[in-house]
Amino acid sequence: MTEKEVILFQAVAGTLVQVHATVIASEKMLEALLESDASLLGVNLMIIGRQVETSGHGYVDLLALDEHGRIWVIELKRQRTSRTVIAQIIDYGVWAETLTVEEISNIFAIYRPGDALASAFEAHFGKPLPAEVNAAQDLVIVAGALDSRTRENIQYLQRFSVPVRTVLFEHFELGGSTILACVREKSDAGYSRWAPPTATLEDSQTGDSAVHRSRIAPRAACTRLHEYRDGIQPAHAQAKAFWAQHRAQFQWNFLTPDFLFALHHKWQTDEARAGRPRLPLSRETLVQRLRDIVQEDDGWEYRQASPAHLMLALEPLAEGIDWTWDGSKVPIRGFRRLGA
Incomplete structure (x- = not known):
């Protein structure tokens, strides 16, 4: 992915004045903003946990479900990342893959006491919780910028269908308001990178290879995630x-x-x-x-x-x-x- 620059201008008395990006005050602030509306990532998500403990791997900033029952592991960095973030989110993903529906429900119960996962899911997405939950995971790094080594490593992982993604953002303060401008990629066919995990019958009939390339078979992605985490250290x-x-x-x-x-x-x-x-x-x-x-x-x-x-x-x-x-x-x- 090529890193892009976002330039923001304000019209003042008929003249354009550049508004310069600033570093967001804290990751907690970024976390709270994304928690309030995860559509920043370009997909409809229901947040099910914040600062979720991962049994020895640390704490996931945000954990979410999409309408297909996929788990989304979201790691936030308010400034430029280093490549250590990749090992961090891979560890989180390996942990997330093991979660059962009961464990996911318990995480949600801690996050929203008194609410049941199934009813909250139906209220959010307008349809019942899928019979199979957590068949696959998406690992998302939300950051102010990526260093070149991190970008190269992510591209390498994506070539092997390891589901690591990035969303870059710029932070602006304008008239006492906080503005976040984000950059997220779309495929050549115009479909969001966050496509459902499997191709549909309609896709097969149209023969849209670009759509097929953007979709990952859930179990294959999970297997490669384990292979990467377990294989990278001895290699x-x-x-x-x-x-x-x-x-x-x-x-x-x-x-x-x-x-x-x-x-x-x-x-x-x-x-x-x-x-x-x-x-x-x-x-x-x-x-x-x-x-x-x-x-x-x-x-x-x-x-x-x-x-x-x-x-x-x-x-x-x-x-x-x-x-x-x-x-x-x-x-x-x-x-x-x-x-x-």
């Missing part, structure tokens, strides 16, 4: 061990993703022979993990470069692996030694 640990073992040995000042993937495969084979079996990481997963790892490494960075003059040294680690460098001068993205 990261493995990539970190690989990097720690090799980083001081590299003679080249630029490491291509293909070279690192081939070297990782050799290392993986050697580890298995030594009785230390490792995970079969894909090239994309390995590169993504290494990108995160070098963020904390003061000697390397991930960037685009022309590798020719950075790979002239003899590289012993390139021997004996199923990969050869063609000497290309075409700029590519890879791992470059700082100061080289």
Whole structure:
């Protein structure tokens, strides 16, 4: 998603005067405003909990249901996010997936004492509570802005149908009033990103592939959510061990993703022979993990470069692996030694 700038002007005596965005006073204020009208997210939601305890994972800012019985986990950040928010909301989503109807009803009873979930749902949406509740979840980050790493990570997750979404907002104060302007994406076909979880018969008959792409099979999304949360930590640990073992040995000042993937495969084979079996990481997963790892490494960075003059040294680690460098001068993205 490309970050967009919102510029607000006020007409004063026939002249436009720019109203500058300010940081909202607190996340509690943002939480209260969104609680009062969740249509800021672009979909009709019924809030069922605020600051909901998640059994050791922290507190969800807002928990909601949509008309299909999907659980919405909403995390609020009043300023620019860091990529730690992704791990946070994934943990919340894994917890939310386990909620039974009884547990959801208990959460709602704490939030609105004296009201029953089923009757409140029918009053809000004008139809009965679905027979299947919490078949899928949507994870939403509402923030003042996204840093580039967070945006890239969210796009990566979305390619694998992990249901993480973002809504960006700008805060203005005008004449003593608070104004929130939000930016939320729509699909190419004009449908809201917040489409129902499954395609309808009408969609199948029209053959609208854009609609199909925007809708996620509930159980598949939940499975991938677990796979991401449960798989990312061991994959990261493995990539970190690989990097720690090799980083001081590299003679080249630029490491291509293909070279690192081939070297990782050799290392993986050697580890298995030594009785230390490792995970079969894909090239994309390995590169993504290494990108995160070098963020904390003061000697390397991930960037685009022309590798020719950075790979002239003899590289012993390139021997004996199923990969050869063609000497290309075409700029590519890879791992470059700082100061080289």
